[in-house]
Amino acid sequence: MNKYFPPLIARAWVLCFVIASTSMAAETTGQVVSWGAIVMPYVKPGTKFTKISAGLDHAMALTTDNLVIAWGGNNSGDAVVPIGLSNALDVASGRAVSVVLNSDGTVTVWGDPLFH
Secondary structure, three states: OOOOOOOOOOOOEEEEEEEOOEEEEEEOOOOEEEEEOOOOOOOOOOOOEEEEEEOOOEEEEEEOOOOEEEEEOOOOOOOOOOOOOOOEEEEEEOOOEEEEEEOOOOEEEEEOHHHO
8 A cells, every 4th residue: 555645445535536657535524635747736724625626637627715726737837826826616627728707797717828
C-alpha cells in the first residue's frame, strides 16, 4: 500500500475524473483526492469541495466557500486563478483553458487565448 495515499476501498465517491496520467475523485464528505502526475496542492485542513473539473494537464475545484483552487500544468496560465475571483458557482477545465461561472451570471475564462 502507498503510505502517502489512504486506501480507496469502502469510501463513498460522487464524482471521478481521469486525465492523461492523473486521477481525482470527490467523496460524499466534500473531500477531494488527487493522485498521479498532477497532485492537488496543500489546502487548509477541513476544506470541503462542491465541484471538481479536470482538463488535459490541470484541474480545478470549487470550495463550499465558492472559492476556486487550480493546480497542475500551467503551460498556458490555465492553473493560475485570477486575483479577486470569488463567488464562483461552477468550474470547468478544458485542454488549455479554465472557465468559471460567477454568481452574478458572468463567466471568467483564462488560459490559452485560442480558447477564449
